[in-house]
Amino acid sequence: MWRCIAALSLALISPIGVADDRPNIILIVTDNQSDKLLGVYGNEDVRTPNIDALASQGTRFTRAFAASGVCSPTRASLLTGLMPSQHGVHNGLPSVFDLEDYSAIEEFRSMPQTLSEAGYRTAMIGKYHLGVPDSPQIGFDYWVVLPSGHTTTFYDLEVIDNGQRYRVKDEHLTDFWTRRAVDFIEEQDSNAPFFLYLAYNGPYGLAPVVTRKPDNRHADYYRRHVPSFPQEPVHPFLRNYAIEASSGDHILVEQAANRDWLIEDPMELGDLGAKIEFSYAWQTIHALNNNEAMINLASQVTMIDDGVAAVAEALQKKGLNENTVIVFTADQGAAFGQHGLWGNSSAASPFTAQREHLQVPLIVNDPRVAEGPETSANIINQVDIFPTVLELAGLGDIEIANSPGRSFAPLLRGESPEWDDAAYFEYITTRAIVTSEWKYVKRIFGQPSELYHLASDPGERHNIINDPDKAATLVWLDGRLTDFFSEFSNEKYDPWRGGTAKALMMYWDYNEDFESTFTDWRPPFVERQERFSDLPR
Template sequence: MKSTLFAASLLVAYSSASYAQTQQPNILFILSDNQHAGLLGAYGNQEIKTPNLDQLATEGVKFTNTFAVNGMCSPTRATLMTGLMPSQHGLHDWLNDEEMEGWPDDWSAVAEFRSLPYTLKQHGYNTAMIGKWHLGQPWKPSLGFDHWMTFTSGHTLDFWNNTVIENGQISDISGIHMVDYFGQKAVQYLESYDSDKPFFLKVSFDGPYMDPPTNMGPAKNRHYEYYKDKNLSTFPNEPINKNYLNQLISFAKNNEDEHFLNKIIKMVITDMSGDQATRANMASQNTLVDDNVGMLLDTLNKKGLDKNTIVIYTSDQGVYYGQQGLWTHTILSQPSTLQETAFNVPLIIRSPDASQGKTVNQLIGQYDIPNTILDLAGIKQALPNSPGKSFAQLLENSTSQPIHDAIFYEQTETRGIRTQQYAYWKRMDSEFGPSELYDMINDPNQTNNLADNPEYRDVIAKLDNRLTEFYQQYTDPQYDLWSGGTAKGSISHPKLFQKRFGQDWTVKTDIVPAFKE
């Protein structure tokens, strides 16, 4: 009798394993907000506790050279949904909530493109979006998502008091940190999941969100006490960059956005720079995100979903929190700054069939991620017009050839190319500022601009040609800022573009028919 039961149990186990190998995989896509790779223990940080993400890296594959396409969240989130560059999808900057009332009620910033969730849904997936969206109006599901829960605004101003919309129902949420709230909602989705179809669940945490006011001064979350007296060298204590500060003051005086910039100036100078409470706050928000990642992974295990679920963890982009005297985002100075702190993001992928504890140092562009997800789902249909390539083969044990020898990113008037050795930034023209070149092997902190060094003339010429060729191929003329094209929704410093292209130049926020087969 015992042998019969043992044989039966082996048959069940074998059948379950076989099913997991042949069925389309579930995909749990976790996106953090404003998180540079260097804030995770798995990437070498010895001060910030991220045990669940560190464990995920030991169970999966860690990519060390993954780069966002932009330094602002709306453009990067648009790229993660479409595989397109900002100069293709039209989002060059954050979508300003203060302008939201002027947008059409049904406006979805990238609905006209074939998207990742739409394509997954067409191939049999149930799709769910829980968390921060920031890609247009939030009132209706977008891009083929079945389950829909997000903020009724775009970005985070308060972790503890918010309004959300969940499948059409609006609720005020208070007394709970929104990272925990989104995490709990995602757990509920997984716990109640009962379908023969695979799922694609995008969990978009609004943390650690390294910007003021949420990360200014003491925090209320459960990890703050641990960090409040720690010596946190993770967070630089450099003097504020004088050029950066003078520009902010000048922009404010010229009414570029006086209220907003004056608020930023006060918070950075008076309340954040060199402030221990702010440093502890920032550290604690990273650990809180890690908590919720652990909760999601535990739920997969308890439900038995881990055997056929691919887990992907990344961030939209990073921000400055004191590096080289810079704070917040890439666009707050002119010309924009493209330091690695704002562009190098974590990317960890755990797949049941992939290597464990592997580190990949190859260059990955953010535009590669959507096509890789489709490939992992068994869908041999890349998103159209994308520069992205699948790197699914890098998850396997075998050594694979690099998919890129360079990746590209852009921030309004500045475009960049990153190779294994160099980072080159080109400005729209000299009126916006000079070009910059950094040797990333010998100068990883990007403190020595080599652009005027005659010894690097040939290097710059080659990189400049590569940059020009790339953007000749991967721009849409209507959204090519360098040729007088426009931007969707919002753009920082619009007067600079009006000065160059005329007073009639303006952003464009129209409803375009949604993509349909």
């Protein structure tokens, strides 16, 4: 029976001392989820009582930002504390590599590797999307993963479970990940701490899965209570994306982009429907103003909420809840109608960096500090999570080489450290800086830039990039953005300085702008790197 965790005991325990007192750490990461899809972040239509309860006894950050716009680079940043221009993963990685046992981040210090070598038992359950998935990588011991990164359904999918491949039948994949996480927790004892990376591939919210009729236990509820999602005209950047995907068939694009998309089946539109059915771009547009997509997305979020309840209950039954830190976040955000956009930053041309794409939920429940709820408006970068986890594990003295991340553990303790309130974002040709008052989005190859005064325009509706009165502010923000990447990026992987990417830069290898702009530009590559370790070789 699914239970709310509001009554979960979170008694105080002693601060970190000897190794045996180190906390267990559970990092729960959802896929393409805006913070606006959670009740505790203000959504009154999507039911998330267990995530809300987690926040009610922890710290909720209202301004946490992803490092990039799609799954592989954000997950790489989360686990390494590095930006994409440092670790070299710039786009969603393929599912198959020519190099056996390839990991895209093996040469860097990572969260699982560091914790494993410090004596933690480590588990990877869910979506990995950072290399060859056949066997454990980067310090994980327990290994239950999805072989691919793109989700087309939540049923009848193949998984890799500690060396065994099989299909998960008659069970929603979110429930499967939860069940295997509970199995792992039940195997633990108090003799050694554990680290569980529970990486759901839901709610996902991308085409084609989001435009299909959901078949899970919450769908009927949302059919009776259809969520109120934003309904706006198609954004020009999404329209551009569809034009490119349609090989320049502008008449078809205009016909489709101006339709009423509240239809049961795009195939009903004949030849146009066939184009939609087989085009990712058109299915993305089809999700806009579509009740079925809204029902689907909301129900997948509540499926994850059930999983949070099951994990919390398993901890309590094992007596581990009083010494387990739970971090709940997402890889990146995604629009669900705002500005006439749907999905993550890749579903537009040029790539988008709206609030819904960058901002993610971040909740930290640490039972060793005073009970909340606490809310922090400090700006948190995704690369800050790794150093924070190290400090929580009593490993704060370990250096993450060249990382721009900083531990926000003092904020969890109610302290007021000096804090540079700025977040940085990059997705190939689009970069951004966000401060408490301003947001500046900069693009290369002649693509348009954007400037928003967040203090008066939190919805980012008025681009004032050409306002002469804001020229000095623009210079200041541009300087900060440039200085940040000049300090931290690796020229080898900095696409703005002619750098390349691991495995993939632009989808479908649309790399012409790089090839024509940078002499002797190196195409994306896959190569073995020396595996990082603190242990003697």
